[in-house]
Amino acid sequence: MSVNPFYRPARLSAVNDRCRELWQDLVQHENEYRIRSRRLDCGAVLMDMGVSETGSLEAGRILTELCQGGLAKARIGMTQVAGVPLPEIFNETLHPAAGCMDMQMGLPFPNALLSGPIRLFIEPLRFVEADIPLSEAKDAVVALIEPYPGAPAFSDKEARLLSEMSGVAPEHIRIILAPGNSLPGSTQVSGRAVEDVVLTIQRSLLIDSSKVIDICGRAPICPYYEDKPGVKRLDADDFLHYIAEVYLTYYSEEGEDVAALCRNLTFESLDIFGSYWADMLEAAGGDFFKIPNITDVNRVGRVVINDRRTGRVYAAGRLREDLIEARLAAAP
Numbered sequence: 001m002s003v004n005p006f007y008r009p010a011r012l013s014a015v016n017d018r019c020r021e022l023w024q025d026l027v028q029h030e031n032e033y034r035i036r037s038r039r040l041d042c043g044a045v046l047m048d049m050g051v052s053e054t055g056s057l058e059a060g061r062i063l064t065e066l067c068q069g070g071l072a073k074a075r076i077g078m079t080q081v082a083g084v085p086l087p088e089i090f091n092e093t094l095h096p097a098a099g100c101m102d103m104q105m106g107l108p109f110p111n112a113l114l115s116g117p118i119r120l121f122i123e124p125l126r127f128v129e130a131d132i133p134l135s136e137a138k139d140a141v142v143a144l145i146e147p148y149p150g151a152p153a154f155s156d157k158e159a160r161l162l163s164e165m166s167g168v169a170p171e172h173i174r175i176i177l178a179p180g181n182s183l184p185g186s187t188q189v190s191g192r193a194v195e196d197v198v199l200t201i202q203r204s205l206l207i208d209s210s211k212v213i214d215i216c217g218r219a220p221i222c223p224y225y226e227d228k229p230g231v232k233r234l235d236a237d238d239f240l241h242y243i244a245e246v247y248l249t250y251y252s253e254e255g256e257d258v259a260a261l262c263r264n265l266t267f268e269s270l271d272i273f274g275s276y277w278a279d280m281l282e283a284a285g286g287d288f289f290k291i292p293n294i295t296d297v298n299r300v301g302r303v304v305i306n307d308r309r310t311g312r313v314y315a316a317g318r319l320r321e322d323l324i325e326a327r328l329a330a331a332p
Contacts, residue, residue, distance in 0.1 A: 002208060002210035002211065003208070003211060003251065003253055004210055004211045004212075004213060004251035005251070006213050006251065006308070007097075007210045007211075007213070007251075008095075009095075009098065009127055009128060009129040010069070010071055010095040010098035010099070010102075010127060010128045010129065011128070011129050011131045012120070012125075012128055012129060012130050012131055012132050012134070012137050012140070013131050013132045013137075014070070014071075015069035015070060015071065015103075015117055015120070015128065015137065015140050016132070016136070016137040016138075016139045016140045017070075017139070018065075018069060018070020018071070019066065019069055019070055019117055019139045019140045019142055020139035021070070022062055022065055022066045022070055023066070023139065023142060023174060025062060026047065026059065026062055026066075032056075032058075033055070033056045033058055033059040033062075034053055034054040034055055034056050034059070035047060035048060035049050035053050035055055035056075035059050035184070036048045036052070036053050040155075040156050040159050040170075041156050042156045042159050042160055042163070042170040042171075043169070043170040043171030043173075044156075044159040044162070044163070044170040044171065044173040044174070044175055045173070045174045045175065046154065046159070046175045046177060047174070047175065047176045047177065048177055049063065049176055049177060049178040049182060049184040049185065050177070050178050050179045050181075050182020050183065050184055050185050051147075051153075051154075051177055051179060051182075054182075054183065055178070055182050055183040055184040055185075056183055056184065057076050057087055057183055057184075057187050057221065058076070059183070059184040059187075060089070060178070060183060060184035060185065060186065060187025060188050060191070060221075061074045061075065061076050061089065061187060061191075062074075063144065063176060063178060063184050063187070063188045064089060064091055064187065064188045064191030064192075066116065066117075066142060066144075066176075067103060067104045067115055067116050067117075067144055067188060067191075068093060068099030068100065068103050068104045069098070069099060069102075069103045069116075069117040069120070069128075069140060071093065071094050071095040071098055071099035071103075072091055072092060072093045072094060072099055072194075073091070073092050073094070074089055074090065074091040074092075074191055075089070075090050076088070076089055076187075076221075077089075077090060077218075079218075079220055081220050081239075081243060081321055081324050081325070081328065082321045082322070082324060082325035082328060084328060086220040086221060086223070087220070087221045088190070088218055088219060088220045088221060089187055089190050089191045089218065089219060089221060090216065090217070090218040091191045091193065091194055091216065091217055091218075092194075092214070092215070092216040093194045093195075093198075093214075093215050093216070094214075095127065096194065096198050096209060096212040096213075096214065096215045096248075097126075097127040097198065097202070097209040097210045097212065098126075098127035098128045099195075100194060100195040100198035100199060100209070101126065101127060101198060101199065101202055101209055102119060102120060102123075102125065102126055102127050102128050103115065103116060103117045103119050103120065104116075104192065104195045105119075105195060105199055106146075106288070107119065107122070108288075108289045109145065109158075109161075110158060110161070111147060111148050111151035111152065112145045112146055112147045112148060112151060113145075113146040113148075113288055114143060114144070114145060114146075114162075115143075115144045115146070116142050116143050116144040116176070117140040117141070117142050118140075118141050118142055118143040118162065118166055118168075118173070120134070120137070120140060121134065121140075121141060121166035121167060121168055122165050122166050127209075127210065138168075138172045141166065141168050141172050141173050141174060142174045142175075142176065143162055143173065143174070143175050143176065144176050144178060144188070145158075145175055145176065145177050145178070146178055146179065146180055146185060146189075147177065147179055148286050148287070148288070149179075149181075149286060150286070154175070154177055159173065159175060162175065180235065180236060181222075181224060181235075182224070183224060185236075186221055186222045186224060186236045187221050189222075189235075189236035189237065189240070190219040190220065190221045190222065190236050190239055190240065190244070191219075192240065193217035193218065193219045193240055193244040193245075193246050193300050194215045194216065194217045194246060194248075195298075196240055196244075196246075196298040196299060196300050197212075197215065197217070197246045197248060197265050197299075197300060197303065198212060198215065199295075199298050200264075200265055200296070200298055200299055201261075201265070203295045204295050204296045204298075205261070205264060207261070211250055211251050211252070211253075212248050212249070212250055213248075213249040213250065213251060213308055214248065214249045215246065215247070215248040215249070216246070216247055216248075217244060217245060217246035217247065217300070218244065218245055219236075219239050219240055219243060219244035219245075219300075220239045220243055221236070221239075222234055222235060222236040222238070222239055223328070233278055233327065234276070234277075234278075234324065234327045234328060235276070235277040235278055235281075236277075237277035238276055238277050238323075238324065238327070239324065240267075240300050240301070241267040241277070241299065241300065241301060242267065242301050242319070242320040242321075242323045242324055243301050243319055243320070243321065243324060244300040244301050244302070245300070245301060245302045245303075245304075245319070246265075246300050246302070246303050246304070247303075247304045247305075247306070248303070248304070248305055248306070249305075249306045249308050250305050250306065250307055250308060251307075251308045251309050252307045252308075252309050252310065258305055258307050258310075258312070258314050259314050259316075261305065261314075262303050262304075262305045262314040262315065262316040263316040263317075265299055265300070265303040265316070265317075266299055266300065266301065266302065266303055266316050266317030267297075267299040267300060267301060267317070268301075268317055268318065268320075269299065269316075270296070270297065270299065272297065274323065276327065280297075300317070301317050301318065301319050301320065302315070302316070302317035302318060302319055303315070303316050303317055
């Protein structure tokens with residue numbers, strides 16, 4: 001039982017309905033969103049959002065919502081970083097624990113990061129209430145695959161592995177392929193600012209994330225450019241670490257140090273502050289899950305907590321445009 005009296009679990013039926021609506025939007029506007037879907041030999045549907053297709057910011061916005069089973073609302077806007085106009089994504093998560101922990105959080109997958117509502121079929125439900133049988137939630141079997149740089153092409157073999165992991169027949173599985181350096185992929189990574197905070201609360205600080213009543217955040221979307229020898233590039237995660245801002249409404253316990261919690265949710269609280277994501281990933285051999293203490297590094301630039309129990313507001317962290325500018329100018 002959560003100490004948060006305002007906590008309500010998400011409903012599986014709502015996840016199923018929203019996933020169906022969002023998927024249909026993508027399929028109906030493939031040409032406009034510059035994406036393409038096809039059915040694999042095994043029966044699964046594969047949607048290309050950045051491998052052979054260009055994709056779009058709008059596709060990435062929808063993907064951000066879909067990664068949380070539709071339990072989120074995202075929008076695209078404009079901002080400035082070090083005097084450079086950039087698009088940004090704002091995201092409000094309506095069921096923070098369910099959307100971030102049960103679906104958006106990444107799992108290891110061969111040569112890739114796996115996330116999305118398909119996780120409901122892979123792991124036990126924690127923050128999602130099964131108001132309908134899992135077998136009836138076929139529209140929620142949506143997987144985001146974010147391949148590592150240089151990963152081999154996605155094939156029937158990986159789709160069948162997803163079927164084995166989820167226990168769902170391949171013909172019911174919908175797979176979205178969105179590399180991190182594509183327009184949709186970069187957009188949905190920037191849309192993970194709220195997930196970074198909820199994940200840190202639950203997995204790093206070992207605090208019950210159901211105490212988060214509501215959460216929203218914004219982050220610039222990383223410009224796209226291809227890797228070139230000798231060029232130190234930026235990644236979407238760098239914008240999360242140094243520029244992203246998150247606001248959460250939180251229900252504290254008596255005696256809890258909310259000011260310390262706020263500080264610990266910022267990237268500047270870590271001894272790796274000043275590091276860049278590409279360098280950390282390179283040192284880990286390109287494998288996300290081999291980055292040292294990966295559970296602890298998912299933090300953002302600035303955090304504000306409104307404590308619903310006491311009414312107090314806490315703020316921590318700084319926006320470090322200078323650390324972004326250093327590599328933004330170096331982009332080819």
